[in-house]
Amino acid sequence: MTKILQVKDLELSFHTFAGEVKAIRGVNFDLIKGETLAIVGESGSGKSVTTKSIMRLLPQSSAEYKNGEILFEGKDLTKVSEKTMQKIRGKDISMIFQDPMTSLNPTMTIGKQIMxxxxxxxxxxxxxxxxxxxxxxxxxxxxxxxxxYKMYPHQFSGGQRQRIVIAIALACNPKILIADEPTTALDVTIQAQILELMKEIQKKIDTSIIFITHDLGVVANVADRVAVMYGGKIVEIGTVDEIFYNPQHPYTWGLLSSMPSMDLADQKLYAIPGTPPDLLNPPKGDAFALRSEYAMKIDMERQPPFFKVSDTHYAATWLLHPQAPEVEPPAVIIERMKTFPGSRYYVEQTGGNA
Structure with a gap:
C-alpha cells in the first residue's frame, strides 16, 4: 500500500487576543493511495483545521505550525514556500468546501471558474x-x-452548484481530494446523489479522498477508514467496520449512541453530556475525561497513548491498558459489537465461530 500523504506529530496553534489556542495537538495519520479516509468529530474537534493546514489555507497572521510534518511526495508542506504551495493547490491537492454558494464567484460564469x-x-x-x-x-x-457553461452560479440549484464545485476541484485530476462537509447544506436526496457521484469519480480518476464530516451515516457509505477526532487529537482510527462495529474509545461510543436508528425508534436519543474542552487551556490528561462516565483517576492526570486493537485499529484510551478494569459499553454499542467477528461480545455469543 502506497502512502500518498503522511501527517506526523502535527501541532498547530492560533494566536488570539485571548491567548494561544492549541487547536491541533499531536495528530498522526497516513492516507493510502486510492482510499477514502473520513475524519469525524464534533464541531471544534479540529477536523477542518487539520485539512486546511495540509492545504496551507490558514491565516498566516494568526496560525503557527508548532511541530510535526505533512509529507507529500517527499516534501514537508509545512516548510515549502508559498510559491510551491500555489503549484500544489488545485493541481495535486484540491478541496471541496461546505457551502457551494460561498465557494463560487457570483460575478463569473461557471465555465470561467472551472477553466x-x-x-x-x-x-x-x-x-x-x-x-x-x-x-x-x-x-x-x-x-x-x-x-x-455560460451561466452564473445563481442560475443553478444547490445540488448543481455543489456538482460545479466538485468539477472545479477535479479540473486537474488531483492526487488528493479533500471534501470538507460537502453535503451538509443539501437535502438527503441530493446528498445521496453527491456521495454516489464522488465514489464514481474516485474510481474513474483513482484519487485519494479525505472526507470531513460530523455525520456518521455519511461515513458508513463513503469511507474505507475512519479517524475520530476530539479536542485537537485523533482518539481512534480504524477501518469503517472496526469503528462502527468494534469501537473502543468512550467518545466513539458516545458518537455512535447519538445516531438516530430505525431499530431504536421508541428510545430516547442519547446526547454526550458536557461541552468540548477549552483549547486555550487544554486538559492535562484525556480531553474527554470530564464528559465520560468511564473516566478513571489516570485520565485526569495523563494523556493516554494509542493502544493496538488490531493491525489497522488503534485507540487512545486507558480502558485498553492491561491493568484497566473491564467496563461495559452502552447497550446499543454492545449490540453492534455482537455482529463483529473478533469483538469480545461476538466471541462470547458464538464461541468465536462464524
Missing amino acids: EPILKHQKLSKSKALEQTINLLNLVGIPNAESR
Whole structure:
C-alpha cells in the first residue's frame, strides 16, 4: 500500500487576543493511495483545521505550525514556500468546501471558474480548456453542459452548484481530494446523489479522498477508514467496520449512541453530556475525561497513548491498558459489537465461530 500523504506529530496553534489556542495537538495519520479516509468529530474537534493546514489555507497572521510534518511526495508542506504551495493547490491537492454558494464567484460564469485552474496548471489553449470544462460538467452530471457553461452560479440549484464545485476541484485530476462537509447544506436526496457521484469519480480518476464530516451515516457509505477526532487529537482510527462495529474509545461510543436508528425508534436519543474542552487551556490528561462516565483517576492526570486493537485499529484510551478494569459499553454499542467477528461480545455469543 502506497502512502500518498503522511501527517506526523502535527501541532498547530492560533494566536488570539485571548491567548494561544492549541487547536491541533499531536495528530498522526497516513492516507493510502486510492482510499477514502473520513475524519469525524464534533464541531471544534479540529477536523477542518487539520485539512486546511495540509492545504496551507490558514491565516498566516494568526496560525503557527508548532511541530510535526505533512509529507507529500517527499516534501514537508509545512516548510515549502508559498510559491510551491500555489503549484500544489488545485493541481495535486484540491478541496471541496461546505457551502457551494460561498465557494463560487457570483460575478463569473461557471465555465470561467472551472477553466481557471486548467489554464493555470495545465497550460492548455482556451479551446482545449473549454473542451475539458464541458467534459467535467458532463462528468459531474450537469445536463446541457455545452450551453450551460455560460451561466452564473445563481442560475443553478444547490445540488448543481455543489456538482460545479466538485468539477472545479477535479479540473486537474488531483492526487488528493479533500471534501470538507460537502453535503451538509443539501437535502438527503441530493446528498445521496453527491456521495454516489464522488465514489464514481474516485474510481474513474483513482484519487485519494479525505472526507470531513460530523455525520456518521455519511461515513458508513463513503469511507474505507475512519479517524475520530476530539479536542485537537485523533482518539481512534480504524477501518469503517472496526469503528462502527468494534469501537473502543468512550467518545466513539458516545458518537455512535447519538445516531438516530430505525431499530431504536421508541428510545430516547442519547446526547454526550458536557461541552468540548477549552483549547486555550487544554486538559492535562484525556480531553474527554470530564464528559465520560468511564473516566478513571489516570485520565485526569495523563494523556493516554494509542493502544493496538488490531493491525489497522488503534485507540487512545486507558480502558485498553492491561491493568484497566473491564467496563461495559452502552447497550446499543454492545449490540453492534455482537455482529463483529473478533469483538469480545461476538466471541462470547458464538464461541468465536462464524
